[in-house]
Amino acid sequence: MAKQNVLFLCTGNSARSQMGEAFLRQYAGDQFEVHSAGLEPKGINPYTIRVMNEVGIDISSQWSKSTEEYMGKMFFRYIITVCGHADQNCPQALWAQGGTRLHWAFDDPAVVEGTDDQKIAKFREVRDQMAQKVKSWLGELEAV
Numbered sequence: 001m002a003k004q005n006v007l008f009l010c011t012g013n014s015a016r017s018q019m020g021e022a023f024l025r026q027y028a029g030d031q032f033e034v035h036s037a038g039l040e041p042k043g044i045n046p047y048t049i050r051v052m053n054e055v056g057i058d059i060s061s062q063w064s065k066s067t068e069e070y071m072g073k074m075f076f077r078y079i080i081t082v083c084g085h086a087d088q089n090c091p092q093a094l095w096a097q098g099g100t101r102l103h104w105a106f107d108d109p110a111v112v113e114g115t116d117d118q119k120i121a122k123f124r125e126v127r128d129q130m131a132q133k134v135k136s137w138l139g140e141l142e143a144v
Helices: 016-028 046-054 084-089 116-143
Strands: 004-008 032-038 078-081 098-103
Touching: 004 016, 004 084, 016 032, 016 046, 016 116, 046 116
Parallel strands: 004 032, 004 078, 078 098
Antiparallel strands: none
16 A cells, blocks of 8 residues: 655744654654655754754754645645644645645744753754654544
């Protein structure tokens, strides 16, 4: 059976969508072909790489991608927006062919100002929330 394509989408593709991509690949990469993109890609935030390494997931081979890389080239069974801006501006062409669009709202850890400890704490918080949400969603899919 072919893997279903999943796209995590946010504005910058620098943190939340990268985490979602990595966790879903880690937990269910045998079931899904997982991707992430941003409406305005900015490159992966170094804190994202750091906090994912802390839980044993190396995302150094991932990169920040634009939705343009996927438009008209791939059908996504699931589009998961992880920020309000992406949810409001998600290109319909990405999911209009019968895909399911989901919205999982997470705070943007990249906007936190303060000390290094305060910033990394927010990235860890969002990372842990994302891990839990991905696990929860997989459980919901199994129950169907």
